Amino acid sequence: MDFEIIKNGYLECDKGFVTLGRDMGKIVKIPVYCFLVKHDKGNILIDTGFSKNFEQTWNKRLKYYKPILEKDVVEYLKSIQIDYIINTHLHIDHCENNPFFKGAQIIVQKQELKFARNPKPYQKLAYPDKIEDLNYKIIDNNLDLFKDKTIKIIKTPGHTPGHQSILLNINKKDIFIAGDACYSSENLKYFCLPGILWNPDKIMECYDVIRNLKDTQIIYGHEEVNQA
Numbered sequence: 380m381d382f383e384i385i386k387n388g389y390l391e392c393d394k395g396f397v398t399l400g401r402d403m404g405k406i407v408k409i410p411v412y413c414f415l416v417k418h419d420k421g422n423i424l425i426d427t428g429f430s431k432n433f434e435q436t437w438n439k440r441l442k443y444y445k446p447i448l449e450k451d452v453v454e455y456l457k458s459i460q461i462d463y464i465i466n467t468h469l470h471i472d473h474c475e476n477n478p479f480f481k482g483a484q485i486i487v488q489k490q491e492l493k494f495a496r497n498p499k500p501y502q503k504l505a506y507p508d509k510i511e512d513l514n515y516k517i518i519d520n521n522l523d524l525f526k527d528k529t530i531k532i533i534k535t536p537g538h539t540p541g542h543q544s545i546l547l548n549i550n551k552k553d554i555f556i557a558g559d560a561c562y563s564s565e566n567l568k569y570f571c572l573p574g575i576l577w578n579p580d581k582i583m584e585c586y587d588v589i590r591n592l593k594d595t596q597i598i599y600g601h602e603e604v605n606q607a
């Protein structure tokens with residue numbers, strides 16, 4: 380199995396959106412990632428990032444978050460057939476390129492799709508203006524995708540109602556793709572909430588899950604990855 384970390388770019392924003400209550404007013408750049416997993420049974424893209432058209436599509440969001448595009452993920456992957464997309468959640472910086480991967484089945488939690496289609500006012504700007512009808516595989520549980528323990532989808536609600544994280548076993552190495560279940564190691568260290576959230580208690584439960592992972596590389600939602 381191959382695993383590739385693809386850096387879509389950055390979001391420039393107030394750090395108060397990342398670590399609520401810490402360093403508010405400070406402007407930071409946080410990375411946005413997608414992940415490609417090549418498995419015998421298909422190619423999987425975990426999250427699809429923000430699109431190159433963000434200047435048209437982000438509208439009012441641009442006041443708070445400024446995308447800096449480093450790699451157009453669609454262009455970068457144009458020669459690869461993507462069979463599955465797993466969205467950690469449907470915030471715009473994690474799913475905006477979904478419609479461009481024709482033929483991919485999109486694995487998303489039932490609660491997430493429901494919320495994304497009709498977000499509460501406090502999360503409205505975090506989701507795309509319209510969630511398109513695509514080829515969804517809607518799940519409502521944890522899922523061992525190929526029943527071989529290599530790609531395990533784990534429900535981690537809190538940041539959003541239907542957030543999910545992915546535990547990969549790549550060539551015997553465990554890698555936990557947290558998504559926005561935890562933005563950064565600083566959030567984990569200081570029990571810091573993200574600026575956008577749905578349920579703080581459930582976020583803290585997710586942090587406990589992450590703290591209890593043993594011998595696992597943790598990839599946080601918006602923290603630079605050290606690629607050793």
Ligand SMILES: [Zn+2]
Binds near residue numbers: 468470538559
């Ligand atoms: Zn998010």
